[in-house]
Amino acid sequence: MKKIAIQDANILIDLVKTGLFDHCLALQYEFTTTEIILAELYEEQIAQIQSHINSGKFTVISISAVELIAIQLLSREDTRLSEQDWSAVFYALQKEAILLSGDKSLSAIATSKQIIVHGILWLVDQLVERKVLSNAEACAFLKKLISTNKRLPVTECEQRLKAWCK
Numbered sequence: 169m170k171k172i173a174i175q176d177a178n179i180l181i182d183l184v185k186t187g188l189f190d191h192c193l194a195l196q197y198e199f200t201t202t203e204i205i206l207a208e209l210y211e212e213q214i215a216q217i218q219s220h221i222n223s224g225k226f227t228v229i230s231i232s233a234v235e236l237i238a239i240q241l242l243s244r245e246d247t248r249l250s251e252q253d254w255s256a257v258f259y260a261l262q263k264e265a266i267l268l269s270g271d272k273s274l275s276a277i278a279t280s281k282q283i284i285v286h287g288i289l290w291l292v293d294q295l296v297e298r299k300v301l302s303n304a305e306a307c308a309f310l311k312k313l314i315s316t317n318k319r320l321p322v323t324e325c326e327q328r329l330k331a332w333c334k
Contacts, residue, residue: 172265173197174256177208179268182288184213186312192291193225194300197266200227202255229259248273257281270319288313289324296332307333 175183180201183189193199206214206228220226231239235258243254253274260267266284268291269275275285292310295301301309307329314325 170196170198172263173199174260174263174265174267175199175201175205176256176267176269176271176274177201177205177252178270179288179291180205180209180217181213182270182313182317183291184209184216185316186309188292188295188309188313189217189220191295191300193220195291195294195298198227199225200229200259200265202229202252202259203231204255205252208252229255231255246273246277249277257283270317288317289320289328292328303332303334 180189183192217226221228239251239254239258242258243249243251249257253269253271256267256269256274257278259265260278260283261281266286267274267278268286268288269278270287275287278285292301292306292313296303296306310325310328310332314320
């Protein structure tokens with residue numbers, strides 16, 4: 169059975185903006201998000217992943233009323249996180265999933281709850297390691313990612329650019 173990987177909105181946005189979303193589906197994870205995280209995306213962004221939702225390659229977790237109450241109760245622990253963020257934590261705990269996020273507060277809280285958290289650079293690393301992307305392709309995608317996401321860790325990006333952009 170594939171390990172479940174819950175994607176936060178910032179990961180989904182970066183993957184769609186850079187054109188990496190389709191490539192990630194080749195990895196051996198069951199990629200998913202919650203319906204309230206998906207609702208944070210623009211219609212054009214959702215449109216780019218809708219065919220994968222329709223085909224079942226990417227799933228969206230529907231939240232029941234009971235689960236929403238549980239998420240809202242959980243959200244009282246730390247008000248720095250949105251209800252959407254807490255939905256990712258809730259389901260990562262429930263499904264023993266990894267959490268994909270670039271949000272430092274969300275990552276810290278998830279880690280404190282023993283949830284494995286990875287960011288966008290880890291995903292690109294996985295794409296290279298699994299030979300879904302060549303080094304040259306990873307270099308081009310990373311350059312595009314750097315141009316759209318100014319919050320990426322500079323040192324980590326530079327290390328990858330040196331390795332991939334030869």
